[in-house]
Amino acid sequence: MMTVNGVSPKILESVLAKAMSTGADYAEVFLENTDGKTISLMDGKVYTISDQVISGASVRIYKGLRSVFASTTDMTEKGLLACAEKVAAVLGEGSAPMHIHLRERIFGDIHPVKIVPSSVANQDKIGVLKEACAAAKAYHESISQVSGSILDVDHKITIANSEGLLASDRQIRSRIRVGAVASRGGENQTGSCAPGKRRGFELYEIIDPKAVGVEAAEQAVTMLNAGYCPAGKMPVAIGNGFGGVIFHEACGHSLEAAAVAYGQSEFAGKLGQQIANPKVTAIDDGTIPNEWGSINIDDEGTPAQKNILIENGVLKSYMIDKFNGRRMGMASTGNSRRQSYAYEPVSRMTNTYIAPGEDSDEEIISSIEYGLYAKKMGGGSVNPVTGEFNFGVAEGYIIRNGKVCEAVRGASLVGKGSEVIQKIDMVSKDLDLSAGMCGASSGSVPTNVGQPMIRVSEITVGGRS
Amino acid sequence: MNYQEFKDLVFNMAKAKNLTEYELFYQEAKSTELGAFGGVINAFSSSDSAEAGLRCVCGGHIGYASTSLFTEAEAESLVERAMENALSMEKEEPVLFCKGGMEYKEVTPRVVEDIPTAQMVEIALKALQCCREADPRVTESSMTSAVIQHSTTCLDNSNGVHLQNTTHLGAVIPQVIVTDNGETCDAYDFKLGNLHEADLEKLAKDTVQKALDKMGAGVPDSGKYPLVLGSNAMSSLLGVFSSAFSAENVQNGLSLMKDKEGEQIAAECVTLLDDPFYAESFRQTSFDAEGTPTRCKAVVDKGVLTTLLHNLATAAKAGVESTGNAYRGSVESPITVRPGNFYFQPGEFSAEELYEKAGNGVLVTSLGGLHAGADFVTGDFSLQSSGFMIRDGKKAEPVKSFTIAGNFYQLLKDITALGNDIELGLSCIGSPSVLVKEITVAGK
Known part of the structure; x- marks a missing residue:
C-alpha cells in the first residue's frame, strides 16, 4: 500500500475517527509530498534554480453545509491527530465513538510518464532550455533579451475519507517557457510561448524546444512593428489554442460550483x-491522456470525468466539488482541486475547451469586413457575479475586407460572459489546447484552455488609437 | 523538530561538507479564517505552515533548495540539493551574504491580537447582518469573512547573522451583492487591524454603498478624456509597474528605466516613496531577504528618478550599496528585488477639487485584469475599467464595461495633480487619487 510519506492507513483511520468525534458527518485527510524544480535562463546563462520539497497534510470535516479545515506541515501521527482535534473542536464537545475502515481504491493511471524528472540531471534540462532560448535570440537582430524557464513538478497525493476511500495519485508535469523582448529606439515589445504537458522529461521528444523559442521571438518582433489597436466595438476572430482563454474567463469560472452554489x-x-449560441458546445475533460490539466482523481479522490458543460448552446452541467455539491444537491463531477495541502479544495477547471464546429478559418476571416483577428491571447480575469471579463491580446491584426492586414498592439477585449457566448456565431474545426496556470481561492492549478478559431460577432476592443 | 533544531542540523551538515558560506531563510505562518454566509458560519480554516530555504556557496556560485519537511534525512538532502544546484549555476554574480554586526532599526509592528474563535464568529456574523440591514437590495448571496494571520521570518547565516521579524494581519472582509430590477452589482472592502476594534456598521455601509453606486451604469462613449484615477485604481497600476524600478529588471534589459537615474521621468508633482517602516502598513521590517538593513527613500523625487531598488547582487554590479530591497516571494523563490511599502506621496487636493479640475472627464475607481492587460516591460496598458463620468466638475453617473489604454511612463508625465487621500492595501502599495491630462477610453 503506497501512501504519501508512508503514513499508515491505521493512522489515517484514527485521524478520521478523531475528526468525526464531535458530530461531523464527513471527514477527509489529504497528504501531499511534492518535488518541484524550476531552472531559469537569462542572457543565455543559468540564472536561478529553485528546488522545492513541499510536504504537508490537511484535515477537513463537514456537518451539513458547514465545513471546517485545518492544515499542517507536521505529518507525524501526533501532528495529524492534533490537526484532527483542532477541526473537531470547532464543531463542539463530545467524543462519539467512530470506526472507520479504509479500503484502497485503484483508479489507474491514464497519463503514463516515461522519464521521471528527478532522474534527469540539471545539465540535460539546461541543454533543452538553452536550445530554446538560443533559437529565440537568433531569430532577429531586434531581439534584445531572452529569458526562459524549464520546470517540472512531481506531485504525490493521498486522500482518505470517512466513507472508507483511500486513494493515491502521482501527477508529473513538465513545462518550458521562453519570453523574448524586441527593442528599437527606446521601445520594447514582448512575446512568449510556454507549452506544458502531464509528462516527464520525454516532453521534449514531442515538442521541439527551438520552435518554442522561435514562436516567442516572432511574436515580439511582429508587435515591435505594430501600431496601436483602434478602440471600439467590432467583430473579432479569435485564434485557436490559448484563444480558449475567452471561454475560460467569460464562462468557465461562472460554471464552477464555488460561484454557482452561492x-x-x-x-x-x-x-x-439556452445560454449560448447554438454553435457553442463546451467541454471540461480531466481525462485526456497526458494533457496539462488532466488528473486521474481530483483532490477529494473522485475520478476525473469528461463533463459536457454546454451542448449546442444549452447549459448541461456545472463543475462541482463535494462540499458545494451538498448545497446544490448535486454529485461531484471530479473537479475539486487545490494548489497544495494548505488550500481547501473547490471546484476548478481541468482541460476546458470549445468543441470543433463546422466552419473553417478561411470562412471566418473572409466574413469580417472590418474587425480584429486576435491570433494569440494573453491572460485574463472575470468577476463571476456580474460576468464582466477582460483579457489581453498578445498578438493581434486588423481584418479589412475579409483579409488579415497589419499587426496591432495593446489591444484588450472586455465584455460580459453571458452576452459574449451568445455572440460566438462561427466555430471552426481545428481544435487546439494550450497550457496555463489558473489562480482562484484554492490556489494556482494547471489548466488547459482550448478552442478552434471562433468569431464573436461584436465585442468591445480596448485600444488607444 | 523546531526551526532552531533543524537549523543546527543543516549548519552542521554544511560544515561537514566543507561549505563555508551558507544561509537559512525560514518562514512560518499561522492563520485562522472563517466565513459567514446565509446567517451562519459556513467555513472555518486554520493553517500552520513552515518552510526553510538554504542558500550555499559551492564552486563559486550560490545554490538554492527548500523544504517543508523537517527531518534529519531531509536536512542532508537539502544541503546536497543546494550544492548540486550551485554547480549548475552560470549567472555572473558576486557570492555575497550579509555581514554580521550591522545595525538594524527597531520596528514597532501593528500587533493584531488573537481572539477566541467564538468572538471571531460573532464579528463575522455581525458584519454580515450589518450588510443585510444596510439596504433591502442586499442579497442572501452576500458573505463576510474574518482573518487573523501571524507570519514570522528568520534569517541565519554563516557570518553569525541572526534576524527575526513577525508581522500580523487582521481583517474583516465583506463581499456584498445587491440586486434591483434584474441588475446585479457587487463590491468588496476590508478593514485591517484588530478585529474587535473594527467599526462593522460603517464598514458594511461603505461596502453596500460601493455596490449600489455601480447600479444603472452605462457604457461611456469612446474618446479621449481627462482622467481621475481613484486611489485604488492608481495603486493597482503602480503594483504592476513597480517592477520597472527593480535594478535587476533594468540590468536584464526588462525595464525602460535603464540609464534614467537623475532624469525627469514623471511630472514635477510626483514623488514616489519606499518606506519599509510605514506606520500604517501591516508589513514592516528592518531587514530584507538577504539580511541587509532596510531604509526609507524617495525613488522618484519631484519627478526625478533618484535611485533604482537594489539587492546585494544588483548593487555590486552597479557599483552602489544595496538599498535593502532584496525580496523572496516565498522560501523556494530566488532572491529578487521589490519595494517594501511603496506609494505616491499624497498631494493637497480633495477628491472634489480633482473632479473640478478635470471638468468633463472620467473617474476610474476600479481596474481589472492587471496581470493580462498591463506589461511593465513596455509600459503599455489596456485595462477593464469601471467608475463614474465627471460632468461640469462633479462626479456624475456610474459607467462600466470600458477600457482605458495608454503607457504608464507617459501617464507619469501627464499627472497634473494628486489627491490628499491614501490607503495602503494588502499589497503594501498605495497611491492617492491622481488627475491625468488625457486618456483613451474605449466604450461604445
Whole structure:
C-alpha cells in the first residue's frame, strides 16, 4: 500500500475517527509530498534554480453545509491527530465513538510518464532550455533579451475519507517557457510561448524546444512593428489554442460550483436553458491522456470525468466539488482541486475547451469586413457575479475586407460572459489546447484552455488609437 | 523538530561538507479564517505552515533548495540539493551574504491580537447582518469573512547573522451583492487591524454603498478624456509597474528605466516613496531577504528618478550599496528585488477639487485584469475599467464595461495633480487619487 510519506492507513483511520468525534458527518485527510524544480535562463546563462520539497497534510470535516479545515506541515501521527482535534473542536464537545475502515481504491493511471524528472540531471534540462532560448535570440537582430524557464513538478497525493476511500495519485508535469523582448529606439515589445504537458522529461521528444523559442521571438518582433489597436466595438476572430482563454474567463469560472452554489454566478439556476449560441458546445475533460490539466482523481479522490458543460448552446452541467455539491444537491463531477495541502479544495477547471464546429478559418476571416483577428491571447480575469471579463491580446491584426492586414498592439477585449457566448456565431474545426496556470481561492492549478478559431460577432476592443 | 533544531542540523551538515558560506531563510505562518454566509458560519480554516530555504556557496556560485519537511534525512538532502544546484549555476554574480554586526532599526509592528474563535464568529456574523440591514437590495448571496494571520521570518547565516521579524494581519472582509430590477452589482472592502476594534456598521455601509453606486451604469462613449484615477485604481497600476524600478529588471534589459537615474521621468508633482517602516502598513521590517538593513527613500523625487531598488547582487554590479530591497516571494523563490511599502506621496487636493479640475472627464475607481492587460516591460496598458463620468466638475453617473489604454511612463508625465487621500492595501502599495491630462477610453 503506497501512501504519501508512508503514513499508515491505521493512522489515517484514527485521524478520521478523531475528526468525526464531535458530530461531523464527513471527514477527509489529504497528504501531499511534492518535488518541484524550476531552472531559469537569462542572457543565455543559468540564472536561478529553485528546488522545492513541499510536504504537508490537511484535515477537513463537514456537518451539513458547514465545513471546517485545518492544515499542517507536521505529518507525524501526533501532528495529524492534533490537526484532527483542532477541526473537531470547532464543531463542539463530545467524543462519539467512530470506526472507520479504509479500503484502497485503484483508479489507474491514464497519463503514463516515461522519464521521471528527478532522474534527469540539471545539465540535460539546461541543454533543452538553452536550445530554446538560443533559437529565440537568433531569430532577429531586434531581439534584445531572452529569458526562459524549464520546470517540472512531481506531485504525490493521498486522500482518505470517512466513507472508507483511500486513494493515491502521482501527477508529473513538465513545462518550458521562453519570453523574448524586441527593442528599437527606446521601445520594447514582448512575446512568449510556454507549452506544458502531464509528462516527464520525454516532453521534449514531442515538442521541439527551438520552435518554442522561435514562436516567442516572432511574436515580439511582429508587435515591435505594430501600431496601436483602434478602440471600439467590432467583430473579432479569435485564434485557436490559448484563444480558449475567452471561454475560460467569460464562462468557465461562472460554471464552477464555488460561484454557482452561492448564487454568485450569472449562470446559477440556468441548467437546461439556452445560454449560448447554438454553435457553442463546451467541454471540461480531466481525462485526456497526458494533457496539462488532466488528473486521474481530483483532490477529494473522485475520478476525473469528461463533463459536457454546454451542448449546442444549452447549459448541461456545472463543475462541482463535494462540499458545494451538498448545497446544490448535486454529485461531484471530479473537479475539486487545490494548489497544495494548505488550500481547501473547490471546484476548478481541468482541460476546458470549445468543441470543433463546422466552419473553417478561411470562412471566418473572409466574413469580417472590418474587425480584429486576435491570433494569440494573453491572460485574463472575470468577476463571476456580474460576468464582466477582460483579457489581453498578445498578438493581434486588423481584418479589412475579409483579409488579415497589419499587426496591432495593446489591444484588450472586455465584455460580459453571458452576452459574449451568445455572440460566438462561427466555430471552426481545428481544435487546439494550450497550457496555463489558473489562480482562484484554492490556489494556482494547471489548466488547459482550448478552442478552434471562433468569431464573436461584436465585442468591445480596448485600444488607444 | 523546531526551526532552531533543524537549523543546527543543516549548519552542521554544511560544515561537514566543507561549505563555508551558507544561509537559512525560514518562514512560518499561522492563520485562522472563517466565513459567514446565509446567517451562519459556513467555513472555518486554520493553517500552520513552515518552510526553510538554504542558500550555499559551492564552486563559486550560490545554490538554492527548500523544504517543508523537517527531518534529519531531509536536512542532508537539502544541503546536497543546494550544492548540486550551485554547480549548475552560470549567472555572473558576486557570492555575497550579509555581514554580521550591522545595525538594524527597531520596528514597532501593528500587533493584531488573537481572539477566541467564538468572538471571531460573532464579528463575522455581525458584519454580515450589518450588510443585510444596510439596504433591502442586499442579497442572501452576500458573505463576510474574518482573518487573523501571524507570519514570522528568520534569517541565519554563516557570518553569525541572526534576524527575526513577525508581522500580523487582521481583517474583516465583506463581499456584498445587491440586486434591483434584474441588475446585479457587487463590491468588496476590508478593514485591517484588530478585529474587535473594527467599526462593522460603517464598514458594511461603505461596502453596500460601493455596490449600489455601480447600479444603472452605462457604457461611456469612446474618446479621449481627462482622467481621475481613484486611489485604488492608481495603486493597482503602480503594483504592476513597480517592477520597472527593480535594478535587476533594468540590468536584464526588462525595464525602460535603464540609464534614467537623475532624469525627469514623471511630472514635477510626483514623488514616489519606499518606506519599509510605514506606520500604517501591516508589513514592516528592518531587514530584507538577504539580511541587509532596510531604509526609507524617495525613488522618484519631484519627478526625478533618484535611485533604482537594489539587492546585494544588483548593487555590486552597479557599483552602489544595496538599498535593502532584496525580496523572496516565498522560501523556494530566488532572491529578487521589490519595494517594501511603496506609494505616491499624497498631494493637497480633495477628491472634489480633482473632479473640478478635470471638468468633463472620467473617474476610474476600479481596474481589472492587471496581470493580462498591463506589461511593465513596455509600459503599455489596456485595462477593464469601471467608475463614474465627471460632468461640469462633479462626479456624475456610474459607467462600466470600458477600457482605458495608454503607457504608464507617459501617464507619469501627464499627472497634473494628486489627491490628499491614501490607503495602503494588502499589497503594501498605495497611491492617492491622481488627475491625468488625457486618456483613451474605449466604450461604445
